[in-house]
Amino acid sequence: MSETKGLARVNEMLSTDRFARAKELRAAGKHVFGYVCCFAPLEMLTALDIVPVRLLGDPNEPQTEADKHVETIMCSFIRSVFDIDLKGCFSFLDGLVVPHSCDSVCMTWGIWPYYNDSRVFQYFLNVPHSATETGEELMGHALQDFKKKLEQFTGKALTEEALRSAIVRHNRQRALLRELYDLRKDPVPPITGTEVKQVLIAVMSLPVDEGNALLEEVLAEVRTRASQKAGGPRILVYGPAMDNGFIDLVESCGAEVVIDDACLGTRFFSANVEEGIDPYLALNHRYLRDTKCPRTYRRPPEEELAPGQTYNYEEDVELRLGHIAKYAKEWKADGAIFYVIRFCDSHGFDIPDARDSLKRHGVPVLVLEGDYTLTKEQLKTRIQAFLEMLDQ
């Protein structure tokens, strides 16, 4: 295990091999599973002493292997994850969990095990796409099936006690991440958006308790940091994974990214798993109802409508996207930048409503579209012009 601590450890992990610790644990006989997206119930893995690590892409690696098997109109993020897996980057894993986060992930899963059959455990978690009563029922079955397959694989029972303990430890991680994010509400945030993204990636590469210990070190360090110089306009970013250097790019243009609604961001930790109720129902609510990602369809509950009453558009938008304006207000964002990966229909459908909702709340919005591999120069002019607009 590494001797370095806090942000130095984060830097070390990201500049060398962020999976070094996971590989060490795997070599010592532990199960290490990779997962994509925010919809894998990590608590169930932790409860069985399986180490979950988040899989991300590599924007600097040309997608030569994946492009032999998938068309370029596919999401360039998941293509990148698939590509570097085919090149052996995740060969240390003995399991892969792919939730049905979006259609691109689902259809990539459809071919994934054929092109890489090296893992003993490969599992597709059928997370429903609507936060409705029927969706909840299906989610219940999906979680039970996942439990059964994990038990078969490990030869151990997934006990309620272990699951409850895992829920507490993962909730602890969420609380620590919220503390870190709260520090960014300061007029001069003690930590940049780029650093926060790095911390998130590091934490997602470690077992939960080690991740929590690292987060405590980072928090202690950041709290005592000498005051940073005042940054430029405060920006909210909205989009998918964004491990591709987008946040770095926005900050290199002179902005201070203070908050996000992103997959590699608040969506990972904003909602807790309720403690004290049936743990599977709690996981069900947390992953289906409470994780606000554009991949999930949601509307005000039907049963609350009076006969003949129809949905009110504003209420609908508030339910689906109101949290973004709330973030902007709480973190005092001067503007919002949306980055959509081309062909991402999940985010694409939400953008007009999200943009209009923020504008109604007086937050200017810049919408950018591009590939997972950033076309930096083209984006720079737009970002700089937007920052000039906020600063005029």
Next chain:
Amino acid sequence: MITAGIDIGSTMTKAVILDTDQNAVLASSIVETGAEHRTLALFILEDTAKKAGLSCGQVAFIVGTGYGRLNIPFADKQITEITCHAKGVCHLFPQARTIIEVGGQDSKAIKLTEEGTVGDFVMNNKCAAGTGRFLQCVSETLEVSLSEMNELALRAGDAMPVSSLCAIFAQQEIISALSRGTPVEVVLAGMYGGFARKILTMANSLRIEREVVLTGGTCKHAALQAAFRRELGFDVLIPEEPLLTGALGAALLAGKYGGRLSREELEALQLRRSFTSVEIS
């Protein structure tokens, strides 16, 4: 104070020298961009200064803009073309609320506030459709010069609808129309109409408000101006030289930022600035 704005666009490079005390443009120049931005930036500054009866050293503050803005080693500040066009256009037309700028390799729409600042903007981000590059492609395919294309389209009584504005697909569409015997002027009139519609679709996401000002070199085509008027259903305003609004805005903003500095600070800037040793990186 004497200021300069230099706008290195993808196709054309523009410069304006301004006397901010008199609020008067002393001189301006327009040259083709080419490959050597740094040499060109110096050349155009010297040339424009000479026209104004000045030397480079007499310019107090210089702002660079356009996609080549980082390649002007002696500029005191870089500002994006969006902010500069807005400033330049508002100076010429205080009543303007929407700017449509069609450049050599991109097009943009800018919404202006009542105070004359940028309220919102949108840029084409996918391809050459709706840019000057598209017209150049058509010109090369038809072997008709850009100015002839403009005249032919203006003469047409009828316009053939051109559905695709992808620079490649539209050429195929144009070639098949010509091979079917559609007169070239009818094809070209349709192309300008489709071109204007393409840009207006993008601009409409900002909700276009009057007055609308057209800028950028491509907007010098009278046939494109006519197409914009026809599609919008009202008249548009066009600067005397649509290529210069970015450089003008840059020179005006140079006045704003230079004006914040003391005489000593401005002198220090001039001492640091080197016009002779231009390094090519």
